[in-house]
Amino acid sequence: MSDAFLSQTITITSDGEEIEAYAALVQDTAPRGGVVVIHHLPGYDEETKEIVRHFAALGYNAIMPNLYWRDAPGASPDDAAAAGRAKGGVPDERLVADVAGGAEFLRALPNSNGKVGVIGYCSGGRQSVLAACSLELDAAVDNYGAFVVGTPPEGFPLKVKPLYDLLGDLSCPLLGLFGVDDQYPSQEHVAELEGLLTEHGKEFEFHNYEGAGHAFFAVNRPAFRPEAAKDGWEKIAAFYGKHLGA
Amino acid sequence: MCTYIVEKVSTEGSGKGPDGWFAVTDTTVSYDHPVHASAEHTLNIDFLNPGKGASARVAVELTAQSARELIAAIQRTLEQVPPGL
Incomplete structure (x- = not known):
């Protein structure tokens, strides 16, 4: 079995339109699962592309749609992210379409076993849950996504809504990784989400890391916490191994 | 968390981006x-x-303290301008 993979920028179809995406595709022919990576608000950046390649190194085909492509086609990723930010972020319907396009691409690969997971960080954590409540997927990972549940602070100019109405539609097991010191989501938010998923009879696995706050996976940011990130990656590998395996 | 806090203002002036100077029409x-x-x-x-595309952009990312000091410096500068200039 070969561990070679090909990583490159490609286009995928989302809601009938072509958008840019970054893919890392395993070259071995043995059937395997796929992962759609949702980047964080600052954009389709080098660090998140490294996460895509990491999934290929773990043996999964992986793809990251450029969520800001429609805001500024062809612009550099940071300029496109600024254009998206000025518009208040990525609309939920568009996010779901982009993840659906990524999942469809992965399932059509010759070495796909038909299973697709989704993962997101920060704003992408909420979007991972949103996608898993809107699409038929096989595993979802929420890394410290704010406003899956919870009431925004008074006067907060939130352009996205909590997902209370959608949680009953969660289509797959959910892994949640959170920092105990995070305020959004706080430990109260995490507990509330646990309670709601239990009420809905959904399968989930949550881990809360002491000494870590928001964005503890982000290797290029002061919030990086190597111990939490290392353990988190092990949890992700085990979770996808269980749910995306052949 | 992502705050999504954004303010926008029309602007008259110029900025120097990766492709040289351009007229600035908007600031976020x-x-x-x-x-x-x-x-x-x-x-x-x-x-x-925006009329010149998303790449017509001069961007800065400042700590909150640096931003407050910048605001104060801008105010002090403008206060020193003689009336009518």
């Missing part, structure tokens, strides 16, 4: 995760000309 100010600065959240200013 946000407080959210930066792309490059070593902080979890920064005060981000984008001087823009």
Whole structure:
């Protein structure tokens, strides 16, 4: 079995339109699962592309749609992210379409076993849950996504809504990784989400890391916490191994 | 968390971007995760000309303290300008 993979920028179809995406595709022919990576608000950046390649190194085909492509086609990723930010972020319907396009691409690969997971960080954590409540997927990972549940602070100019109405539609097991010191989501938010998923009879696995706050996976940011990130990656590998395996 | 806090203002002036000088028509100010600065959240200013595309942009990401000091410096500068100039 070969561990070679090909990583490159490609286009995928989302809601009938072509958008840019970054893919890392395993070259071995043995059937395997796929992962759609949702980047964080600052954009389709080098660090998140490294996460895509990491999934290929773990043996999964992986793809990251450029969520800001429609805001500024062809612009550099940071300029496109600024254009998206000025518009208040990525609309939920568009996010779901982009993840659906990524999942469809992965399932059509010759070495796909038909299973697709989704993962997101920060704003992408909420979007991972949103996608898993809107699409038929096989595993979802929420890394410290704010406003899956919870009431925004008074006067907060939130352009996205909590997902209370959608949680009953969660289509797959959910892994949640959170920092105990995070305020959004706080430990109260995490507990509330646990309670709601239990009420809905959904399968989930949550881990809360002491000494870590928001964005503890982000290797290029002061919030990086190597111990939490290392353990988190092990949890992700085990979770996808269980749910995306052949 | 992503705050999504954004203010927009029309602007008259010029900025120097990666392709040289351009007329600035719009400015957005946000407080959210930066792309490059070593902080979890920064005060981000984008001087823009959307008519010339998303790349017509001069961007800064400042810590909140730096942003407040910049505001004060701008105010002090403008206060020193003689009337009518």
